[in-house]
Amino acid sequence: MRRLLWPLVLALLLAGCAGEKGIVDRQGYQLDTRRQAQGSSPRVRVLVIHYTAEGFATSLATLTGREVSVHYLIPAQPPLHQGRPRIWQLVPEQQSAWHAGSSFWRGATRLNDTSIGIELENRGWQETAAGRTFAPFEPAQILALVPLARDIIARYGIRPQDVVAHADIAPQRKDDPGPLFPWRALAEQGIGAWPDAQRVAFYLAGRDPHAPVPMDSLLELLGRYGYEVRPEMTPREQRRVIMAFQMHFRPARWNGAPDAETQAIAEALLEKYGGERAASGSRA
Structure with missing residues (x-):
């Protein structure tokens, strides 16, 4: 008799559980999600901002092909639908997109696996008689991004320190989104990092902002903040790292020269946000 009753009792128990919080029915099975492991971490740790360097139609074709991809693409002038700007999602957030390439941030590599990428339609830079000039971003595009x-x-x-430029995670290859991207304005809206002006002034300590500082000491600070700094780097590679940092945090002057203001900004950022901590479990 007990053998006959047990399946019925079990069925009734399971039926009761199905209505409980944390019990999820699936086709052919049921999940109990009420006990969650502590030994876990979110897959997505980094948000990477890019520019396309191409028009929208070409960018859409490129980013939906087989070579590269990104999670979101924002036109320079997003069309409005019911008063809201339209953004193109090209890859679900649960999946990896091929937007970061060979990359490094805060000890982590393989950032395609741990990041979400947003591409902004923007022509990028052009060589002119005045040197390399970057295209500005449209206000409507930034309003859609926020x-x-x-x-x-x-x-x-x-x-905040893990909202980064493509140039931050790949300074030897990339410049995007360039010095005209409004990092400071976005940080004021809770998007990304920005140093406190008073602390920058404190660390500058009355020095000429453009006074030279030792290359090694500045690179040590940038490496602690998150940039890839290697002992065997060439002078050109060292300047590329500094230039990427300056385009993000000191866009008025991004010549790649190690100077007192760049050093003071790095020190203020480290004080505010702390030093390197891996953004994922992937290591070089």
């Missing part, structure tokens, strides 16, 4: 970036940051708990 709520998207905020949502991503909130969903994954992304820290």
